[in-house]
Amino acid sequence: MSRDNATAMSEREAAEALETLGLSNYEAQVFVTLQRLGGGTAQGVSRHSEVPRSQVYGAADDLAERGLLEVIESSPKTYRPVELSTARQLLTERLERETTRAFDTLEELRASDRSPTGGDVxxxxxxxxxxxxxxxxxxxxxxxxxxxxxxxxxxxxxxxxxxxxxxxxxxxxxxxxxxxxxxxxxxxxxxxxxxxxxxxxxxxxxxxxxxxxxxxxxxxxxxxxxxxxxxxxxxxxxxxxxxxxxxxxxxxxxxxxxxxxxxxxxxx
Missing domain, CATH: 3.30.870.10 (Endonuclease Chain A)
Structure with missing residues (x-):
């Protein structure tokens, strides 16, 4: 396997893992690409990923709202990822919050009698x-x-x-x-x-x-x-x-x- 193919596979795996932590597909790809580049414009991110340029802006803004990107108000606008340790903490805390919220809600919705009825198995x-x-x-x-x-x-x-x-x-x-x-x-x-x-x-x-x-x-x-x-x-x-x-x-x-x-x- 060539180095380019290995890199592409590693980035794809990293993006898939980030999706399980709550990022959208485009958000995950943008974040991974910016980690590799260290920073870049929407055009640069699009060139080094499979995210259309028109979609980079929205994904990057969403990442910024999550605290995962810094936005440099230049012309053109430039994006820079936060430290990985910070990103890990933010995503972990968000996952824990969402997990707690989901299961608290399910606990309220759960029926008190969950036994099969009649001849059900x-x-x-x-x-x-x-x-x-x-x-x-x-x-x-x-x-x-x-x-x-x-x-x-x-x-x-x-x-x-x-x-x-x-x-x-x-x-x-x-x-x-x-x-x-x-x-x-x-x-x-x-x-x-x-x-x-x-x-x-x-x-x-x-x-x-x-x-x-x-x-x-x-x-x-x-x-x-x-x-x-x-x-x-x-x-x-x-x-x-x-x-x-x-x-x-x-x-x-x-x-x-x-x-x-x-x-x-x-x-x-």
Missing amino acids: ATLRGRRPIDDRIATLVADADSTVVFVSPTAESLAETIATALRDAASSGVSVTVVTAEPSLRDRFAGTEIDVFVMSEDNPADFAGRALMVDDRTVLLAAETDSSPVEEEALWTGDSSIGRILAAFMRSGMESGRERHRGGPSGHERQ
Whole structure:
């Protein structure tokens, strides 16, 4: 790749990054070009970028209003970018303000009941959103929670906190796992930890949650690269009650098999 092509690609990448920080396409190109030139007129910026001269003026004025350019009142008018450290701070602060404003507004608009209705099934993708959904469902429990956590890593701290809070409020909470260390993690709580022994192993397909025998969430890793987690869940519905019945039956069957072997179930 020639140096000119490499430079063009670097400028394009920088402009694209600036767009994610809130600049328009023309604003980003003008700012990047002025950084490379150190300053220039609208004609000079247009000559060294893909921004038409007629569009440079508006983009430069907008950048100046944001505090990202100095305008030198000469003839012709000349533009000079502020220091990168200043630009970084201004754009970061603006992004934080806009993020706060957007999510404050969304919080006000959000419906209080976000559960699927009837026989609907909702899907989620990504570990963090799934962790958050599990924690929310646990927090909404009235009587029982069963969480299947194949490994210690399957149980994020947000979920662990929600399980402890539910148990302390009188909800019957059971954690099913193949990881004995979870006994220690919930020591001193009212949470039942049911550990599948080597003599009676569990073939976990992924994580699972059952709340009040009617709400069920099932999550499993995908074959994509990089590996992600996908989940489906259903609220107080006929599908949820059917899935809950299967989970309850499987757990009771596991308990029965366990009674014939080494003890793997301890009340914490």
